[in-house]
Amino acid sequence: MTETRITLAHGNGGRLMRELIDDLFVRCLSSPGLDTHVDAARVNVPDEHGVLLVTTDGFTVQPLEYPGGNIGSLAVHGTVNDLAVAGATPAVLTVNVFIEEGLEVATLERLVTSMGTAAREAGVRIAAGDTKVVRRGEGGGVYFATTGIGARRAELDLGMHRIRPGDRLLVSGPVGDHGIAVMLAREQFGLKGEVASDQASVLPLTQALLDLDGLRFMRDPTRGGLATVACDIATVTRHGVRLRESAIPVRAEVSSVCEMLGYDPYYLACEGRVVAVVAEAAAADALSRWHRLPSGADARNIGFVTDAEARVILETTIGGERYLEELEDDPLPRIC
Amino acid sequence: MTETRITLAHGNGGRLMRELIDDLFVRCLSSPGLDTHVDAARVNVPDEHGVLLVTTDGFTVQPLEYPGGNIGSLAVHGTVNDLAVAGATPAVLTVNVFIEEGLEVATLERLVTSMGTAAREAGVRIAAGDTKVVRRGEGGGVYFATTGIGARRAELDLGMHRIRPGDRLLVSGPVGDHGIAVMLAREQFGLKGEVASDQASVLPLTQALLDLDGLRFMRDPTRGGLATVACDIATVTRHGVRLRESAIPVRAEVSSVCEMLGYDPYYLACEGRVVAVVAEAAAADALSRWHRLPSGADARNIGFVTDAEARVILETTIGGERYLEELEDDPLPRIC
Numbered sequence: 001m002t003e004t005r006i007t008l009a010h011g012n013g014g015r016l017m018r019e020l021i022d023d024l025f026v027r028c029l030s031s032p033g034l035d036t037h038v039d040a041a042r043v044n045v046p047d048e049h050g051v052l053l054v055t056t057d058g059f060t061v062q063p064l065e066y067p068g069g070n071i072g073s074l075a076v077h078g079t080v081n082d083l084a085v086a087g088a089t090p091a092v093l094t095v096n097v098f099i100e101e102g103l104e105v106a107t108l109e110r111l112v113t114s115m116g117t118a119a120r121e122a123g124v125r126i127a128a129g130d131t132k133v134v135r136r137g138e139g140g141g142v143y144f145a146t147t148g149i150g151a152r153r154a155e156l157d158l159g160m161h162r163i164r165p166g167d168r169l170l171v172s173g174p175v176g177d178h179g180i181a182v183m184l185a186r187e188q189f190g191l192k193g194e195v196a197s198d199q200a201s202v203l204p205l206t207q208a209l210l211d212l213d214g215l216r217f218m219r220d221p222t223r224g225g226l227a228t229v230a231c232d233i234a235t236v237t238r239h240g241v242r243l244r245e246s247a248i249p250v251r252a253e254v255s256s257v258c259e260m261l262g263y264d265p266y267y268l269a270c271e272g273r274v275v276a277v278v279a280e281a282a283a284a285d286a287l288s289r290w291h292r293l294p295s296g297a298d299a300r301n302i303g304f305v306t307d308a309e310a311r312v313i314l315e316t317t318i319g320g321e322r323y324l325e326e327l328e329d330d331p332l333p334r335i336c
Numbered sequence: 337m338t339e340t341r342i343t344l345a346h347g348n349g350g351r352l353m354r355e356l357i358d359d360l361f362v363r364c365l366s367s368p369g370l371d372t373h374v375d376a377a378r379v380n381v382p383d384e385h386g387v388l389l390v391t392t393d394g395f396t397v398q399p400l401e402y403p404g405g406n407i408g409s410l411a412v413h414g415t416v417n418d419l420a421v422a423g424a425t426p427a428v429l430t431v432n433v434f435i436e437e438g439l440e441v442a443t444l445e446r447l448v449t450s451m452g453t454a455a456r457e458a459g460v461r462i463a464a465g466d467t468k469v470v471r472r473g474e475g476g477g478v479y480f481a482t483t484g485i486g487a488r489r490a491e492l493d494l495g496m497h498r499i500r501p502g503d504r505l506l507v508s509g510p511v512g513d514h515g516i517a518v519m520l521a522r523e524q525f526g527l528k529g530e531v532a533s534d535q536a537s538v539l540p541l542t543q544a545l546l547d548l549d550g551l552r553f554m555r556d557p558t559r560g561g562l563a564t565v566a567c568d569i570a571t572v573t574r575h576g577v578r579l580r581e582s583a584i585p586v587r588a589e590v591s592s593v594c595e596m597l598g599y600d601p602y603y604l605a606c607e608g609r610v611v612a613v614v615a616e617a618a619a620a621d622a623l624s625r626w627h628r629l630p631s632g633a634d635a636r637n638i639g640f641v642t643d644a645e646a647r648v649i650l651e652t653t654i655g656g657e658r659y660l661e662e663l664e665d666d667p668l669p670r671i672c
Contacts, residue, residue, distance in 0.1 A: 014560060014664055037572055039418040054379050143434055145481040
């Protein structure tokens with residue numbers, strides 16, 4: 001590509017769009033087997049006898065780049081993780097890009113290169129894509145949408161329907177890093193910090209538990225954070241959830257920023273953590289499996305499911321209790 | 337939903353987003369089996385022994401609604417058609433929506449309802465979705481992205497690699513209707529017209545040819561139109577393509593608008609047409625199969641593949657010749 005900025009003509013189906021796709025996307029993604037001349041791409045799912053799963057997610061994070069990641073790698077991790085927590089092994093991804101006229105080509109190259117690296121690391125093939133260019137002022141720089149297809153063993157039964165009173169809630173690591181990292185990267189706050197996003201593929205974490213007898217349910221606490229996962233569990237299962245504040249890992253830097261600005265870290269997005277619900281008898285085994293992984297070193301048992309009222313109660317460090325309510329309005333929009 | 341306009345809080349993972357999804361998307365799509373409480377949805381592909389195909393497309397058409405369709409139904413037709421021309425039967429769709437703060441809820445309801453209707457008519461299930469809300473001024477009202485998964489018979493071999501000199505090019509109906517319908521719906525041109533978009537599922541057209549001996553390749557001429565499909569064929573196969581102007585169906589209203597504004601109808605988007613390349617001996621059979629369908633009544637044999645230079649030549653009605661070149665800059669951006 002000779003241009004340094006994206007123009008509307010890069011989205012119109014002609015020569016410039018072909019150059020954008022061949023020179024930038026194909027090269028930067030370096031995804032073997034990505035054929036840009038077909039209308040639909042073949043999907044080879046690793047386990048031919050498994051159940052096929054699909055998931056999709058859109059990404060509008062601002063700013064586009066922040067410590068620990070960017071919107072390109074996030075668009076891979078987000079969708080890989082939705083398949084991972086459903087117990088699936090991701091096979092292929094498709095990518096949609098909505099680019100705002102005027103975006104620097106160098107920026108786009110960095111984002112797409114990160115996307116390709118994240119996909120290779122997660123073992124997922126980018127099989128198809130589409131690019132649209134929208135007028136200056138209409139696109140926030142760039143939005144991505146990714147759709148993932150994966151396979152799960154047919155006999156694996158995971159879901160909220162399997163959750164019972166007495167089950168334990170585990171979290172794989174500190175919560176809120178992604179939310180705070182993105183927030184600090186927004187110059188409007190005038191704050192600097194050392195917090196990097198936790199964004200990563202959670203496949204090592206989920207696959208470590210798949211053959212665990214007593215594994216009920218897994219979810220990655222993204223938009224709305226840990227508290228929203230707990231609220232969803234209470235709402236859907238009609239059981240209560242009790243969490244112990246003293247057990248929930250939160251980095252000191254994250255706590256400080258939250259105290260300063262009045263945020264609750266339990267509602268902040270993570271992009272590389274897993275909340276797992278397991279039978280009481282399986283909790284120790286699950287935790288020790290996670291502790292053996294680099295990404296699970298700080299995993300903790302943070303609470304349990306009760307047969308009380310279907311709400312989430314936090315037992316505070318000073319011995320009190322407070323409800324964690326369903327999120328009404330996000331303190332940090334555009335976090336993913 | 338009690339609100340009449342979309343707010344940023346509709347995209348933040350909390351209560352308002354849940355209401356938007358349950359009250360609007362689930363109701364308007366009325367897609368059986370759409371479970372909004374799972375991270376990944378199960379895919380049941382009709383032909384378990386077929387080859388699985390995936391395709392994805394983004395939609396940014398302006399205006400959002402125009403005679404013959406809107407961005408919601410277009411997002412279904414576009415992706416269904418990419419699977420259809422690849423010889424597949426679509427099974428499931430996923431949907432991403434990027435909504436601009438301030439969009440009228442009533443508008444969104446019309447778009448999503450059209451989307452649900454189009455999906456049911458094409459026999460495709462909407463299995464998963466995601467919604468993001470972006471700040472006022474950053475989203476053009478609404479963008480959609482859809483990803484489709486379908487299955488194709490394993491023994492079906494379709495693609496440009498099968499095209500040979502002597503093969504015939506067929507088009508299933510008049511070209512340019514979608515482009516002109518969308519253009520006339522833009523008030524900036526100050527023109528009024530009777531042209532409706534041709535947007536539709538092309539499944540009846542493609543499935544009518546799937547068992548035809550001599551079927552080589554099919555494509556729906558969307559962005560860049562018929563001329564771009566012909567140029568792609570020339571570029572990829574390294575064969576020449578000759579088209580006869582007198583044979584290419586163009587509606588009188590479309591021709592008039594094109595003459596007035598200096599557009600070439602062969603470069604305008606269709607959203608319900610198919611270009612098929614078939615062996616010479618199969619052309620009559622293919623045409624008669626299309627003529628038996630309502631959507632193929634105006635199908636024509638419009639040209640053939642040559643072993644001359646790899647360019648596209650149009651034989652004009654007055655007996656001359658001109659090259660149809662690869663599109664440099666689209667005269668009508670944001671058409672899909």
